[in-house]
Amino acid sequence: MSEGLRVVAIADADSFVKWSASLLGSVDGIRPHLLLVQTPLTASVAQERTALAGAGIDPSAVSRIRFGEAAPWLEAQRPDVVLLAGRGPFVRLMGRVIDALSHRPVTVAGLPGMAIPAQRGALDYRRHVDLLVVHSHREERAFADLGRRIGVQVPTALATLPFARPRERMLSPERxxxxxxxxxxxxxxxxxxxxxxxxxxxxxxxxxxxxxxxxxxxxxxxxxxxxxxxxxxxxxxxxxxxxxxxxxxxxxxxxxxxxxxxxxxxxxxxxxxxxxxxxxxxxxxxxxxxxxxxxxxxxxxxxxxxxxxxxxxxxxxxxxxxxxxxxxxxxxxxxxxxxxxxxxxxxxxxxxxxxxxxxxxxxNYFHPGIESTWWQRVEELVARRRAGTLPARRVPAARGGALHEAWHRASVLGAHDRTLGGRLALAAGVPATRLLGAARRGRPALGLDTWADATTDFTLEPNPFHDSIRR
Structure with a gap:
């Protein structure tokens, strides 16, 4: 079925550009395209060139667009598969774009490298995709355990980490x-x-x-x-x-x-x-x-x-x-x-x-290639979607309604969101989220400290890095 399938990766940040391009570049017979959406994290032209080196994606199959252009672009191109490649909030935002399309593609997501420990946010933000790509048997188990703990069941499939491929190196012949x-x-x-x-x-x-x-x-x-x-x-x-x-x-x-x-x-x-x-x-x-x-x-x-x-x-x-x-x-x-x-x-x-x-x-990442069945799983999902037997997994509605959605969009797009609603939502939301974060950090752990638990490969609490997507 791969022959002729139109597969589009939607990405912004450099590591996700490298991962998604390399992942699609490893599949024969498809028509791949890489769509770079403008956010504060979007790879520069130089970073894009570095990320695409050896990935197997022709530079002519790369487009740079504004967020507002994504929906009409996807409507016109009607891809069979969309690979959502970005940090969690970006994936969720683009998921809302997918939900509004008249022709719904199969949606796939993943993380651009080692994903141990499996983090709650990584899974929760991607709960709406049809398939989550993982890169080791250990990650399969970790995300399954995490999903059971938080009540989020997302189908997973195993891929070979696209960077874990031997290359000819220019070595000295001597020791x-x-x-x-x-x-x-x-x-x-x-x-x-x-x-x-x-x-x-x-x-x-x-x-x-x-x-x-x-x-x-x-x-x-x-x-x-x-x-x-x-x-x-x-x-x-x-x-x-x-x-x-x-x-x-x-x-x-x-x-x-x-x-x-x-x-x-x-x-x-x-x-x-x-x-x-x-x-x-x-x-x-x-x-x-x-x-x-x-x-x-x-x-x-x-x-x-x-x-x-x-x-x-x-x-x-x-x-x-x-x-x-x-x-x-x-x-x-x-x-x-x-x-x-x-x-x-x-x-x-x-x-x-x-x-x-x-x-x-x-x-850990070096399983036999025959066990990497993610693309076979994607083909099965495409067949089911075409047959009308694959129900849509939609992004859950924002609990705060339209204002919350505007805040989320503006948080991801930064200065590239020029809507009045986004500016108003950020003006109100940023101070509120800072207060909420401070309050959460001040609360007792209630018996949970999975970041310190060496017996598991998942975490339940927010990560400790304070790594906001707003720049």
Missing amino acids: VRVGGAHGVLVEERSAPPHAAAGTSAAPAESATAHTSAPATDIVFAAQALVPVDHEERLEIASILVRAAKADPGRRVVVKLRSRPGEAETHLERDPYTALLDGRRPDNLVFSYGSMAEALSTAAGLVTISSTAAVEAVAQGIPVIALDSFGVSKSLLNTVFVGSGLLGGRSEVVAGRFRHAHPGWMRD
Whole structure:
């Protein structure tokens, strides 16, 4: 059935652009299109170009539109499937657009990387979609457990994380000492762990910019959300400086998601460009290119909890998931328990990177490709929709009526919402939500603290990041 199916991804922020384009790019025989809706988070042209690199979506199949143009565009194009790719409030807002269409497509949603712990808001905002894409057996269980706890049942289907695909890397033919003179681990440059990963090789990508460069870089995948604490982020900056000084012959590459003036999916309050200002050795550099480009010359990857770790594992690149500040849901790194990838400051400086345990990989993002049945599920849903046997899952009505809906729209669109109702709703709603948030934070936990509960892979309370979509 895939032949000729019209599939449209609707996205805004950079990570969702990369994920949705890569996910659709992995399906043969469809007619994909990427629709970028203007919000304060929408990827810049440069971010879009980086996100589409190697994704399998032709740049000509990308349109940028205002929110008010989305409904008529969808009415004219009549897609069979819409992939809603954005943060929860964006998905819900676009869901209301879908609800008003005369020709209703199958709706799919998902998260652009590792989703452990499964968070209440992530599921609740997507409760109206026909299918939720997850990327590991562990995530399947986590969202099922969460759904039972909060009474939200959304069908899920398993996909291979589209970034977890081996790529040809420009490696030196000889053995490369990861830690230079200080390192202990010596990496044998062999093929990526295809058999253990249970994935098929993707077509080799060109890396002409690195045709003669051996893979010696240490790449740090920076994250906006974790760690939150200023002193901990400053400590990470110090670790990177120490790693660079320990071996001036290797580069330490800080991989960033946005250039000055650009937005990204999550709000970063302590950017590493500022934390490292004036203290960078010459071999500590910033990179704004794609993660695939950064990994093409990487001997090892460092992160707290970035999905880049999965990208690296797929390519046989050793990883350190930094546990110097603990392992907890609030650091989003409990997914690495049992992986063999957790390590501390001294391991980073010495270059003692490590590979993931095969048992962990099978349950976490490296299942056999034959188990990734999400597209088969989508085709079944399309057939049911055409036959009239798939009822619409509509966005629940806002409890506050039209004013609440206006506030929600204005919160997502920011300055791109030029309606009077939106401005009035924000003027009234922003102070009210701040008071409500303060009141909630002041209440006793009533016996719940699922963010601190290490025995589960889901959370019930709001996340601790104070990461508003309003910028």
